[in-house]
Amino acid sequence: MREKPVPHASLAAEFLRDDLHRIFHDERLWGMRQKRDEQMHELPEWQELRQQASRLKEHTLAHLPHYLEQFEQNAKKNGIHVHWARDGAEHNRIVEGILKAHGHSSIIKSKSMITDECEMREYLEPKGITVTETDLGERIQQLDNQLPSHVVVPAVQKLTKDVAKVFAKHYHTDPAIDDPHALAEAQRNAARPVLLSGDTGMTGGNFLVAETGSFVVCTNEGNADLSANLPNLHIATLGIERLVPRMEDLGVFIRLLSRSALGSPITQYTTHFRKPKKGGEMHVILVDNGRSERLGMEDFWSSLKCIRCGACMNTCPVYRRSGGQSYGAVYSGPIGAIIDPTFNAKKFSTLPFASTMNGSCTNVCPVKIDIHDQLYKWRRILAERHEIPFVKKEIMKMAGRLLSQPKLYRLSISGTEVALKTMPRFVLYNYLNPWGKHRELPHPVKETFHSWYKKNRLKKETTAQEGTSS
Amino acid sequence: MSDKAMSARDVILGRLRAVKSKSPAEEAYPLPPIVMLGDQDASPERFESNLALMGGQMIHRQDGETVEAAIARAFPKRRNLCTAVPEVKGTLRIEDLTTHQEADTVDVMVVRAAFGVAEMGGIFLSEVELKDHLADVHLAQHLVVLLAKDELVGNMHNAYRERSEFRTAGYGVLMSGPSATADIEGVLIRGAQGVRSLSVVWA
């Protein structure tokens, strides 16, 4: 099957067309970045924390099989069932199997990116298993049949009126509601009965602790605590890279996570699950889905350090102006742009180019992933694999030839000034010239620096040299 | 053996061991020692100001006032009060909740926290304090937490190092303020899915 690359540029252009959405989105995420900065300024040890977090993750990834086995052993000791899934499909089959064994058919779920990555809802729902998202943002996206826009604030691209419309359709609320409080209340009221009657709870997880066999889920709404504890069956899905070696290591990550994400010191709920509740059953599914392969990629393995805080998205000037939907992927923004091509290099070949390479993402990353360097490396790989548009490749080939031949180059630019001065505006500013769509071209000049230098300096130099040699 | 015949576990661990030789190299990344960074002040004042930052509130007892009276004063309109602590009588005890539906009608829930974290204004609850009613505490509308001042730790490094509960509890939640969301247009809303308010009483 030939899959088309995600048209990020045109989807982003579409998002930019509406001023209300554009301005809110940019300001909201920039506000989160500002709050993150405030938290950073309050902690003189910020850079030390980042360094420690990075080292811990690097160490863990370098010893991943060891820590996975340790986690499994300890989790089993605590009575947790541990499953392993090579890919999304296997993960979904495991979930289906657990539900079938219990005769269950309804999942109440707290937010987890990885079940989206596995396309779990799409797999389970045709089989008669209902999956209800309980995180407000994720629920809005589910009802609107969209992927999450952001790893932390999934519906950040929507305005209140958009949510009102979605809720009116599904919850039969007044479409004219313009108060977020009323909408949140509508969700609370709609979610409670579903939570109380759900037979299976699912959560993701932020961290696996090898030494204790426990896992940690961070939320603000408390929906993970409800989803996990209300039913007697709790299934948690986590990527194999989520490990930390020791309980004490959590101190470093918990102190960084929410500060980086939302600029709050901690999430409202930091929940540690170590064993099933009394009378309950607990399953942990460890998902690979391309992670082991990525670990072997010299240039890209360190992206597995990611703790999904979304700080890179908040600071990214391109993401803020293009909206998460324009990435066409579960993971959007800068981190998405380096992770997504590992899943599908053709489909996501445009994403590493959706960046000005400004490097702000790398600076805010709490685990010090060199995101913008990885974007640069992806560009090379994609060009070599012919995953960039033919025209662009040809232009670059021509540019390379031209710029390596001074005489030819001089000849070719001698026309520039004439062109800028004499060509009618409609020739210079049309759809073939993306520069001119929203921008003016540079002003024409009389002569290049090259010819000025020749006239004004070269002559003098020659005279002077002749003077000294005689 | 083919991928199919092997268990997923062995395949994944096998893949990881196979790539290990290339990157990242084990010996290049030793385990960093545990760090204790930043402000380790465990004062009640620090706890209180961070609790407020996280949207929680203090119920300060007036002179000679009992915990029970202070809570009653803070929630004059309570329809009922469910308690997990001996200090407060309430209208029903947490042990007596038989269904989640029943818990769903609880107005005010009173529990005692095992400890608090000053840095986060956070309080820790496990199955011990909750008498195994793990979900019920989150179904209540309002949560009141009794906390002893000498059960405070400074920051999260202290918490994980000094508190054994992280290693003994089956379920342990550190709550910093009430349930919250800002998922609709960035507007902060308390009481998204869980408790609408979280109050702490020094006791």
Place this chain on the structure above:
Amino acid sequence: MKIGLFIPCYIDAFFPKTGIATLELLEKLGQDVEYPMDQTCCGQPMANSGCNRDAKETEALFVRNFAKYDMIVAPSGSCVHHIRENFDAIEQTDEVRHVRQNTYELVEFIHDVLRVREFPWAEFPHKVGLHNSCATLRALRTASMSELGEPFFSKPKTLLSAVKGISFATPKRPDECCGFGGTYSVTEEAVSARMGLDKVNDHHNAGAEYIVSADTSCMMHQQGCAERNGVPVRFIHIADILNGARS
């Protein structure tokens, strides 16, 4: 010390005044400067597009032009960044390494190598907004970065502060990228132009009459956005101001 002057292609073709100012300024500071006539480009456009192999011949030409100089100076942060960090399409010979290690952006050359702090001939009685390109800010590190919370420093501002009559506007997002990004400006023109307009508005709203930068490419883009949208702000390269331009 013999200095090779590198005038990147777009400055050569569209902003020759900036090239002249750079040359004159270096001469005023007593430097022996030469402009090798066969220069074209550093190879950055191809490399940034992922087409690193297509940059090979251009990089080789660059080395042929500049290997003989003790130091190479260019009034462009992004080109210098490319040469220093990413110039690896060609084999890394001693010559290549010499070129890469001794190429300086104009501001850092004046600030760090010459350590000049006074420009008695310079006077610029205007309020300026300083635009640090991402290459100078986050790669060449000529100013502190807001994301790291490090103590404030700014080499371009230190130099500009010596100019008589100058004052500075403080934009709300001083470190925000302007959206140029090389080929990014055309491959994602809508986002790029939006970022550019936001950037010039930020400076204009802060009271800047001029946007000054060590990178002409960012300004070429910003100027295009400002002119299209009628934002009354003007643009000038830091070399022009330090060389004594009054407007």
